[in-house]
Amino acid sequence: MADGPYFEDTHRLLRESVSRFVANEVVPHGAAWEEAGRVPREVLRKMGELGFLGLRHAEEHGGAGLDALSTAVLAEELGRSSFGGFAVTVLVHTDMASPHLRHAGSAEQMKRWMPEIIAGKCITAVAVTEPDAGSDVRSIRTRAVRDGARWKLTGSKMFITNGVHADLYFVAAKSDPAAGTKGISMFIVEKGAPGFAVGRSLDKMGWRSSDTAELVFDGCEAELLGEEGRGFYSIMRNFQNERIAIGAMAIGESAKALELTLDYVKTRKAFGAPLWDKQAVRQRLAMLAAKVEAGRQLVWHAAALDAEGRDCVREVSMVKAYCGELVNEVMYDCLQFHGGMGYMRESPIERMTRDARVQSIGGGATEVMLEEVAKRL
Numbered sequence: 001m002a003d004g005p006y007f008e009d010t011h012r013l014l015r016e017s018v019s020r021f022v023a024n025e026v027v028p029h030g031a032a033w034e035e036a037g038r039v040p041r042e043v044l045r046k047m048g049e050l051g052f053l054g055l056r057h058a059e060e061h062g063g064a065g066l067d068a069l070s071t072a073v074l075a076e077e078l079g080r081s082s083f084g085g086f087a088v089t090v091l092v093h094t095d096m097a098s099p100h101l102r103h104a105g106s107a108e109q110m111k112r113w114m115p116e117i118i119a120g121k122c123i124t125a126v127a128v129t130e131p132d133a134g135s136d137v138r139s140i141r142t143r144a145v146r147d148g149a150r151w152k153l154t155g156s157k158m159f160i161t162n163g164v165h166a167d168l169y170f171v172a173a174k175s176d177p178a179a180g181t182k183g184i185s186m187f188i189v190e191k192g193a194p195g196f197a198v199g200r201s202l203d204k205m206g207w208r209s210s211d212t213a214e215l216v217f218d219g220c221e222a223e224l225l226g227e228e229g230r231g232f233y234s235i236m237r238n239f240q241n242e243r244i245a246i247g248a249m250a251i252g253e254s255a256k257a258l259e260l261t262l263d264y265v266k267t268r269k270a271f272g273a274p275l276w277d278k279q280a281v282r283q284r285l286a287m288l289a290a291k292v293e294a295g296r297q298l299v300w301h302a303a304a305l306d307a308e309g310r311d312c313v314r315e316v317s318m319v320k321a322y323c324g325e326l327v328n329e330v331m332y333d334c335l336q337f338h339g340g341m342g343y344m345r346e347s348p349i350e351r352m353t354r355d356a357r358v359q360s361i362g363g364g365a366t367e368v369m370l371e372e373v374a375k376r377l
């Protein structure tokens, strides 16, 4: 695959080393992690040792200080593992939760947590969604009340990835309920903080190896992250990177599904010849390959704009909408061409189809993303 004008040798080397890690350390064990409902901590530590968890973080804390194109490379290769639950466990830590600390943390907060985050010894989660507020972030109800130099949080959060096993949580709450979006702030909650509890671990259709939880805060001790009243802005800013990661992951998954399906239809025979000989099959796969390539170029383009510090909300929203839908379209047809075998649990495409479903919902539902695009047309 040609990588066009976007990449430098650093990105290419990164792609090679993540791909090698996925082949040797993920693919042989991914099914067992799906059964266990979690990715073992040692795997994340190993990724930390290899430098994969600090690509975007500052060199002074042990990171690599790279740009959004490195996020795209990491996410695409993790997606190609075919284990979406593993990929999202890592990407929430690297590209959805810990960037909150990088963007808004004080020097002291950064020094305290960043080296451990990069090493994979401190795993992070981001908690915005609530039982009554998902797409509509401004209607969250978790309340933050000042308590001396610290804060107390009361409320609950829903669908939080890494919710059970994280060590550090970046939590959105209302510090001034009368001030609309300007009354939302971000807070840091440590695992074990008084008043904090994991409500329940949630049972999901896919992403089985990713832990997802409901969190409960009952006068929970928390520390302010960044400026008071700037939480909504921080969440929207971080969404940009998050959506590039989710889009790139979807492209990696789609490419892998096409690869598996091409292998299958070239060997599986029906009516005296391989399925590949049927024009309807190969043209459908050719069109999907074209769409995946288009999606990939859009992801890279958005990541390159982000790397240049340019406003790319329109492009990133297109990425999330397009890739979130595309991965479902690809999985549907790839499963179809696997026939009955595609419906069997032993076939990777069955798991990949379940994993894909959430990608048009989480991190910004397609309809919400299209509204962002429409506003900018």
Ligand SMILES: Cc1cc2nc3c(=O)[nH]c(=O)nc-3n(C[C@H](O)[C@H](O)[C@H](O)COP(=O)(O)OP(=O)(O)OC[C@H]3O[C@@H](n4cnc5c(N)ncnc54)[C@H](O)[C@@H]3O)c2cc1C
Binding pocket: 092, 125, 126, 127, 128, 129, 132, 133, 134, 135, 136, 158, 159, 160, 161, 162, 204, 207, 212, 358, 361, 362, 363, 364, 365, 366, 367, 368, 371
């Ligand atoms: C497996 C999983 C992991 C998650 N991980 C996290 C996490 O780590 N942290 C976190 O904070 N959140 C997380 N989420 C939450 C996720 O981001 C939300 O589910 C998502 O934003 C949608 O919110 P909702 O579920 O409340 O749906 P709602 O906001 O209730 O929307 C329901 C549906 O209505 C439609 N809709 C919504 N708004 C509009 C609109 N304006 N116009 C037209 N149609 C619309 C969409 O089809 C949408 O899917 C996770 C969710 C899942 C399922």
